Amino acid sequence: MKRFINHNKDWELSEDIKTGFQVPENYFKDIENHFSLKLIEDKFPEHNGFETPKAYFESLNDVIIDKTKKGKLIHFKRKKIKLISVAASIVLLLFFGSNFIYNTNTELSSEEIISWLDINANSLSNDDIALALTELNINDINPYLAIKNEDIVESLLNSNDLDYLIEDINTK
Amino acid sequence: MIDEIALVKELQNIKTKEKAFRVLITQYKERLYWHIRKIVISHDDADDVLQNTFIKVFRGIDNFKHDSKLYSWLYRIATNESITFINKRARERNIDISELKQKLVTNLQSDAWFSGNDIQIILQEAVARLPKKQQLIFNMKYFDHLKYQEISEILGTSVGGLKASYFQAVKKIENYIKKNHN
Numbered sequence: 001m002k003r004f005i006n007h008n009k010d011w012e013l014s015e016d017i018k019t020g021f022q023v024p025e026n027y028f029k030d031i032e033n034h035f036s037l038k039l040i041e042d043k044f045p046e047h048n049g050f051e052t053p054k055a056y057f058e059s060l061n062d063v064i065i066d067k068t069k070k071g072k073l074i075h076f077k078r079k080k081i082k083l084i085s086v087a088a089s090i091v092l093l094l095f096f097g098s099n100f101i102y103n104t105n106t107e108l109s110s111e112e113i114i115s116w117l118d119i120n121a122n123s124l125s126n127d128d129i130a131l132a133l134t135e136l137n138i139n140d141i142n143p144y145l146a147i148k149n150e151d152i153v154e155s156l157l158n159s160n161d162l163d164y165l166i167e168d169i170n171t172k
Numbered sequence: 173m174i175d176e177i178a179l180v181k182e183l184q185n186i187k188t189k190e191k192a193f194r195v196l197i198t199q200y201k202e203r204l205y206w207h208i209r210k211i212v213i214s215h216d217d218a219d220d221v222l223q224n225t226f227i228k229v230f231r232g233i234d235n236f237k238h239d240s241k242l243y244s245w246l247y248r249i250a251t252n253e254s255i256t257f258i259n260k261r262a263r264e265r266n267i268d269i270s271e272l273k274q275k276l277v278t279n280l281q282s283d284a285w286f287s288g289n290d291i292q293i294i295l296q297e298a299v300a301r302l303p304k305k306q307q308l309i310f311n312m313k314y315f316d317h318l319k320y321q322e323i324s325e326i327l328g329t330s331v332g333g334l335k336a337s338y339f340q341a342v343k344k345i346e347n348y349i350k351k352n353h354n
Contacts, residue, residue: 033339040346041314045295048315049280049288050209056219057205061197064223065190068230 174199176242183233193230200243201226203316204250210311211254213276213296215285221257225250244325251308251326273300273307291353298348302341309334310341 024030174195182192204225209218228249236245262272277296280286288296299307308327312318313334320331320338327334 030335033335037339037342040342043349044314044345045288045292047288047292048210048296049286049292050206050215051285051287052205052215053285056215057202060201060222061194064197064201064226065194067223067227068193 177238180233180236180238180242184236189233193233196229197226200246203243204246207247207312207316208250208254210299210315211251211308212257213273213280214283217257221253222250225253228253241325244322247326255304269304270301276300291349294349294352295345297352298345301348302344305329306337306341306344309337310345313338314342 179192179195182188183196185192201222205218205222208221208225209215212218212221225246229246232249236242240248258269258272262269265272267275274297277293277300280288280293280296299310302310305327309323309329312323312326313320318326320334323329323334324331329337
């Protein structure tokens with residue numbers, strides 16, 4: 001019988017019998033790294049020391065639901081952007097301007113403007129606006145900048161940033 | 173454990189949206205808060221970014237197509253919001269992001285919502301010095317205890333790449349702590 005070649009040793013298998021067990025690729029290398037990482041990590045503090053005000057999470061659901069009903073994003077409390085109302089108007093003008101330039105047939109709905117502001121307003125800095133203005137040829141957009149004041153007022157009234165703009169103007 | 177598919181269905185139904193959204197907030201607010209907090213550092217900023225994250229989720233849930241898991245979609249939005257916030261803050265102050273992060277960590281000592289000791293501050297300093305992606309990976313793995321596969325789904329990086337980045341991050345942090353802690 002080939003299976004057990006040495007009866008003096010208990011259940012010794014012949015070389016051609018395999019266990020069938022396999023390990024994932026790079027397992028032994030990974031486990032070595034894992035143990036070495038674990039040893040280093042054990043020296044790190046377990047917690048980061050960050051805390052929140054008492055009952056902060058309890059009231060959070062209602063705060064967020066209220067905000068979704070008002071439909072406006074939070075403008076970061078400590079953000080100090082000067083002339084934000086002017087910048088918002090320039091963004092609107094740029095939006096109108098570039099769309100009129102590139103697609104004169106485009107009719108803009110208030111939803112499109114709100115959506116565009118949602119996506120872009122928080123990530124636009126004064127530098128971005130200045131850069132965008134220098135990239136546009138003012139002479140090209142001048143005819144389209146002649147938007148009636150009523151159009152801008154209507155756009156702002158439809159914009160979800162109106163509350164914030166009023167608040168911002170009042171605090172100046 | 174909530175049924176993710178059923179929850180998304182309710183979130184996408186105008187009649188059940190608000191109720192389902194409350195469930196979603198309850199389920200994820202703490203995890204997302206702590207994820208955001210480790211990126212933006214201060215509580216006030218984390219609060220703002222978290223609220224914006226949920227508002228964007230509320231507005232964008234109709235476009236969620238199940239091509240990723242809900243939690244990884246939420247984490248992605250939270251991560252993007254946090255990074256956008258940090259980038260913007262750095263631009264406003266005319267400094268680069270790593271300098272800003274270091275300033276934020278320095279301010280921790282006077283932060284009312286930080287109770288860490290010296291070693292915890294040093295750990296935060298060390299994390300702030302890492303490249304942005306390594307910071308995210310370290311925080312998600314070490315503090316949030318996410319699995320590599322979960323981090324991979326959130327950040328869109330291969331598991332192998334994540335392991336290598338995490339290893340490098342841990343080594344850098346170890347070196348920084350050795351140099352700066354008695």
